[in-house]
Amino acid sequence: MPELHFTKGHGTGNDFVLFADPDGEVNLSPVQLAAIADRHFGVGGDGVIRAVRSANLEAGAAVLDEDDAAEWFMDYHNADGSPAEMCGNGIRVYARFLIENGLVELDGGGTLAIGTRGGVRDVQRNASGFQVDLGRWSLSGGEPLVRAKNLQVARPGLGIEVGNPHVVVALSTDEELDSADLTFIPVLEPEAPNGANVEFVVPADPLVKDGIGRIRMRVHERGSGETLSCGTGAAAAALATRYWAGDGAPNQWRVEVPGGTLGVRMWAAEDGEHVSLSGPADLVFEGDLTI
Template sequence: MSTLHFTKGHGTGNDFVLFTDPDGEVDLTPSQIAAIADRHFGVGGDGVIRAVRSANLPDGAAALAEDPDAEWFMDYHNADGSVAEMCGNGIRVYVRYLLENGLAELPPGGTIAIGTRAGVRDVQHSTLGFSVDLGRWELPDGEPLVRAKNLQVARPGQPISVGNPHIVVALSSDEELESADLAYIPHVEPEVPGGVNVEFVVPRDPLVKDGIGRIRMRVHERGSGETLSCGTGAAAAALATRHWAGPKAPNEWRVEVPGGVVGVRMFPAEDGEHVALNGPAELVFDGVLEL
């Protein structure tokens, strides 16, 4: 039996089990990851994050080719053990974990490059905690229909990619948002191979205040179920809402999720428009687990 030293952390209630494996020697199976993330029989979390050096992971080769400064790779798995490309809340918690364990440094005004399966992501300190550049976003074609339990009719959804796939659905009221039972996987037509994160969004009244767009969101994450927050989902929700609102919509957004508030900002870059996510990252406790 082996021993795993871990840390529990969260970003606006989106929680993770983190552990250090710099040399890439700990090869957890999907069933072991799911057991760790189990909220009744394990530590509990929306995902499990391994801190591994990019040079010691096959997926890390692409990160180092993109940016040689991406020493650390965020090896992220959903609660069911499946692999995920990216996690916006998770990467902020991951950076705090690296810093507080002396594995990396991030001076004021500086940037740290983190390898992910969606590419290298740059993280900085911010007023809320940390800000991550999620990179260039995409607006895929199509208008899938989404059905969720307790919503009476299917709704059209807006596909958005921010390194991982999302479908954003607009609802008419807070009551509709609260009535949706997201313990059940929303049904998407046509089906998305590999699954998709689905966000349900309601605009605040007014939608824009002091130049900042405002929305409420709930999310069902593939492989994890409903979570209190989803960082890439918040970015996707803000992007979709701005798309629906038209060319005069703002580029800064305040997204309320059940676990708190995150900020989203769109800005131009050399390879197209990027989207950044800003929010807190907390480490809650350390522990030891016998596998």
């Protein structure tokens, strides 16, 4: 049986199993990917990331058409083996994995273009670790009602697209946020056609301090369950809170998640408003796994 050399990494507790397959020769099934991510019988993680050159993957053709500098593709799958468009924490950990394994170089002022199913994303180093430009965002998915276990009534959500689909729900207190049982999948009415990550958010008091917005968040990730952090979810939560706060709300946000703190920033670009995510990326151990 083939052996797979892997690395375990995480970004604010959102953890991943990574392995290098530059030539695209290791094609694991959803069942095998889910077995690797299993926390009891496998390595354990919120997702599995394969490092493959864009030229050696069918999905990489569109990436190279968009930006021929995107040599590497982040082939990301959720813990249940299903593919995902993007992962904000995962792409920072992926960048560190590529650097530490000598596959790319990224100096302090450089930019690394990485291909994803959601398009090309640019990564840079910063003081907290890495920053990724998540690109343009949009309001999408309407305002579905969201039901979650231990929340007494359904709450309105706000659909936001950040390369992958999110629904953000505002709660009033920390106690309410802590009471939600996210081991159960939140129910959306109407359902999202392709599912969605669901974020529950509580604003800090005061909401803005020193020009930076502050929120606390928990998340149920599509295909993975509750995770300690979700990078694109943090961006979606900050965007939703700014939208609700109205004119004068800041473009910089500090998002507290169970696994740590993430930074979110919005700015105007030629093709529309972009949103970026910054935070740490850590590699914690390596090993060999028989598939």
